[in-house]
Structures are given as structure tokens and as C-alpha cells.
Amino acid sequence: MTTITPASLLQMRSAILQQNSALQKAATDAAKPIAAATPAAPATDNFPGAMKSALNSVNASQANAELTTNAYMKGETTDIAAVMLAREQASMGFQTTLQVRNKLLSAYKDIMSMPV
Numbered sequence: 640m641t642t643i644t645p646a647s648l649l650q651m652r653s654a655i656l657q658q659n660s661a662l663q664k665a666a667t668d669a670a671k672p673i674a675a676a677t678p679a680a681p682a683t684d685n686f687p688g689a690m691k692s693a694l695n696s697v698n699a700s701q702a703n704a705e706l707t708t709n710a711y712m713k714g715e716t717t718d719i720a721a722v723m724l725a726r727e728q729a730s731m732g733f734q735t736t737l738q739v740r741n742k743l744l745s746a747y748k749d750i751m752s753m754p755v
Contacts, residue, residue, distance in 0.1 A: 668718055693739075697732040704729035 704725040711722045 665718065665720060668721060694736065697729075697736050700725070700732045701729040 707716070707722045707725045710716045711719065716722070
């Protein structure tokens, strides 16, 4: 069994503080690409404008994911968490867009098959 000494406690405390500061730095670094990839959506009163805005946002997030992935592959950045976060955000945006398209297509088919 090991005994706990004041020196070992101070060493553990400094290790915890270093890990905490590293995690805080990683969290702030990971949040920067997200803010850049999510532009403020302009207020739209019509459906086509809202769709165009949503598609532009998805396109921007995919471009950001590609840029961060390329930067990681070139060795310009070593933050794999930011890369994976950007890629997952782009994937979720694309999947959501695909589901909205499928619902719109289904609604269009239902309307077109209705008797007049």
C-alpha cells in the first residue's frame, strides 16, 4: 500500500490543473469552427428563401468540414476532436436536408395523386 505525502498530493493537484487547462483550451478551440460554420440565418418570410438559407448553411458546414479535414491531413492542426466535430456537424446537416427533401417529395406525390 502506498502512503500519501504532501508532495504527492501537490503533484496530483498540479497534474489535475494541467489536464483541466488543456481540456478548457480544447473546448474553446473546438467551439471556434462551429461558430464559423453556423452563419446567422437571415429572416425570411417565404419558403423558398428559408430553404435557400438552410441549404447555404449546410453547404458552409460541409466546406468547413472539408477545410478542417484537409488541414488535419496536411499536419497543420492536431485537434482531431475539432475535425470530427466539424465532420459530424456536416453529416447531420446533410442527413437532415435529405430527410426534408424526402418528406417534401412524398407530400408532392400525395398532392399530385389527389383527385380534383
